[in-house]
Amino acid sequence: MRLGILYGGNAAEREVSLTTGQAVYDAIQFEYEAELVLLDGDILSIIDELKSYDLVFIALHGGEGENGKIQHILDDHQILYTGSGAKASQLAMDKSATKKIANLKGIPTSDWVEVTIETAESQTEIDLPFPFPVVVKPNDEGSTFGLTIVNSATDLQPALRLASEFSSKILIEAFIPGRELTVGILNNTPLPVVEIIPSHGLFDYECKYTKGLSEYVCPAELDNQLTSEIQANALDIYRAMGCRHYARIDFRLDPDNHFYLLEINTLPGFTGTSLLPKSAAKVGLSYRQLVNQIITLAKEDHDPLL
Numbered sequence: 001m002r003l004g005i006l007y008g009g010n011a012a013e014r015e016v017s018l019t020t021g022q023a024v025y026d027a028i029q030f031e032y033e034a035e036l037v038l039l040d041g042d043i044l045s046i047i048d049e050l051k052s053y054d055l056v057f058i059a060l061h062g063g064e065g066e067n068g069k070i071q072h073i074l075d076d077h078q079i080l081y082t083g084s085g086a087k088a089s090q091l092a093m094d095k096s097a098t099k100k101i102a103n104l105k106g107i108p109t110s111d112w113v114e115v116t117i118e119t120a121e122s123q124t125e126i127d128l129p130f131p132f133p134v135v136v137k138p139n140d141e142g143s144t145f146g147l148t149i150v151n152s153a154t155d156l157q158p159a160l161r162l163a164s165e166f167s168s169k170i171l172i173e174a175f176i177p178g179r180e181l182t183v184g185i186l187n188n189t190p191l192p193v194v195e196i197i198p199s200h201g202l203f204d205y206e207c208k209y210t211k212g213l214s215e216y217v218c219p220a221e222l223d224n225q226l227t228s229e230i231q232a233n234a235l236d237i238y239r240a241m242g243c244r245h246y247a248r249i250d251f252r253l254d255p256d257n258h259f260y261l262l263e264i265n266t267l268p269g270f271t272g273t274s275l276l277p278k279s280a281a282k283v284g285l286s287y288r289q290l291v292n293q294i295i296t297l298a299k300e301d302h303d304p305l306l
């Protein structure tokens with residue numbers, strides 16, 4: 001089988017994608033006829049090359065690689081690829097849409113309001129249905145870009161302006177104190193819950209990608225019932241959004257042990273030391289086996305007789 005590993009891209013997470021692509025290549029280079037395909041600019045300029053592979057492993061993160069645009073173009077050209085399809089990817093990149101679906105399914109989220117910078121700037125005071133502190137974030141970014149924890153109404157405007165540099169839709173969310181959890185899903189099965197203990201107050205870009213700046217506990221120290229409940233909710237949102245193959249779902253857990261869905265990542269960090277691979281290792285799946293399983297799932301999806 002000829003496998004193209006699509007990596008790079010122009011999203012903020014380009015560097016992470018370069019590491020992911022190389023890690024995937026190193027893991028399976030002797031099993032498949034694999035090649036790294038660098039995305040530098042318009043996907044259409046490499047579409048013929050992508051067509052020459054039996055399957056494309058999407059090793060992109062963020063931007064058009066994760067928001068469904070590239071998946072849509074690959075669908076149009078009948079190119080098979082790993083990970084969620086165009087619709088699920090687009091939906092998952094939209095944090096507000098994700099929360100609405102979650103609430104319909106009975107999955108708890110923090111309270112939030114959605115504003116545009118225009119409405120925010122035309123009002124002297126924004127009426128919030130929940131107290132400070134709040135979290136201001138762009139509706140469709142990743143890696144904690146453009147996100148601010150705001151403690152009082154006077155600090156709201158600069159935070160909104162910052163978020164508006166990343167997206168025209170801005171979310172103001174109730175701040176959930178407590179712990180940070182994430183759950184990987186592989187082939188409709190939840191992996192062990194991971195607790196993230198960032199050294200900054202917030203799981204920001206530096207803590208996400210600098211070795212040693214966060215501590216990870218897997219499986220997270222939670223009682224069995226709470227663990228099962230969080231895993232079940234992670235699987236529920238994964239299914240409700242129509243995700244495929246794998247994804248990773250972020251939660252907050254407050255001091256009363258109530259959990260709240262933050263978002264679903266359809267192309268989560270995927271280097272050898274990333275959270276989903278770490279969690280898969282706890283159930284005995286090596287990185288190479290994990291990559292292989294995703295490739296097999298993607299092939300089977302399109303070729304059910306295999």
Ligand SMILES: Nc1ncnc2c1ncn2[C@@H]1O[C@H](COP(=O)(O)OP(=O)(O)O)[C@@H](O)[C@H]1O
Nearest residue numbers: 110135141142143144145173174175176203262
């Ligand atoms: N409502 C919230 N309450 C507390 N912390 C939050 C909240 N929303 C986001 N955070 C913090 O910011 C980080 C990034 O937020 P998230 O919604 O997952 O966006 P991103 O797509 O940037 O990862 C989270 O991992 C968490 O540490």
Ligand SMILES: [Mg+2]
Nearest residue numbers: 143250262263
């Ligand atoms: Mg997140």
